[in-house]
Amino acid sequence: MSLVNQFRSEQPRSALVAPSALVRQTQQRKQHQQWLIYGARLLLVIGVLLFWQFGSGTLLDSSFLSNPLAILHQTIIWLSDGTPWYESTLVMNTAVTLEETLLGLLFGIISGLILGFLFGLQPTLERIFSPFIIVLNSIPKIALAPLFILWLGIEIPMKVVLAAVTVFFLIFLNTLNGVRSVDQHLIDAVRLMGGRKRDVIFKVILPSATGSVLTGLHVAIPYALIGAIVGEQIGANRGIGYLIQSCGEAFNPAGVFSALLVLTLIAALLNAIVNLIDHKTSHWKASLKLSSSNQS
Structure with missing residues (x-):
């Protein structure tokens, strides 16, 4: 060779x-x-x-900051003071806050998505209602809590509505921004290939707006928790917010930190779910980027 x-x-x-x-x-x-x-x-x-x-006790004031072992001890007490286990203090109050947060997220996300897409697809509606939306969004949501108490009492519906109102504007504005920022070249390409309005919505607008919606979800999760916790602290006899309030009044920092730890775990779990959704929809964004590069 x-x-x-x-x-x-x-x-x-x-x-x-x-x-x-x-x-x-x-x-x-x-x-x-x-x-x-x-x-x-x-x-x-x-x-x-x-x-x-x-x-703790030397460099740090234990009466205000407690210490990790005391927080762990308080958490174990709250987990073992009920029979059966799901009737313990921590589990019952966590379940209440989780229910309020999830329902608030559900209603806020659904309403925000629907109106965000509707206003994004109908610019005339957006121009009509834009001043009112700006005014309503500028109102601190916590200031609405006393009004919701008058309307709904201090039970779970009041916290759900407070969380949903907080989440709604975040999802609505991010969805509206996502629909507005769709590449017009992609829309024109689908129409040139004979695509109908339904094809434009489901194959271009919806995938393009997914990134903005997921960004809104990441921001909305802590705000949904804030709405539920504030509602519980203003008027409630159960929930993580109630635990934080009662422990603060009793000068029990270990209880406050234990409740905050539970809130952190809830937020981490919800964010992990959003990250999973983001990963599952990443092929949409990749295909859109490829289409945009081909068009350019």
Whole structure:
């Protein structure tokens, strides 16, 4: 075999081996960086907890900040003071707050999505109602709580409405912005290919607005919790907000931090669900970016 034929026979093999090795090296490097980030986060949390625990009573005032072991002890007491377990103080109050938050998110998201898409697709409606929406959105939602108490009492519906109103404007404005920012070239391309209005909505506008909607969801989750907690602190006899209020009045910082820990876990769980939805819909955004690049 001549040197030229030998070079030609070996070239595809080397061309295939080199990129695969480079890909493996890149993946290993990313994996090592990810583990380094996880390790740094874990060390940071452990360091803060150790400083908090051993500094409590000396460097830190335990009557205001408590300490991790006291918070853990309070959490265990609240989890074991009911028979069966789901009637314990922490589980029952967490269930109430979680119900209020989820219902507030549900109603706020549905109404915000519907009106956001409707106003985005009908600019005339948006121009008519825009001043009123701006005025209503500028009102602090917490200031509406006494009014909702007068209308609905202090039970769960009042907290649900307060959380839903807070979530609604976040979802509505992000959805409206997402619909407005759709690439007009994509809409024109679908219409040139004979697509109907339904095709434009479901194949272009809806996928394009998904990113803005998910951003609104990430922002809306803590605000839904704020609406539920504030409603419970203003008037309630159960819920995490009620626990925080009662522990604060009893000068029990361990109870306050234990309740805050539960709120943190709820927010983390809801954000994880939104991240999962974002991951599942990422192929929409990738296909739209590819279509936009082809159009340009």
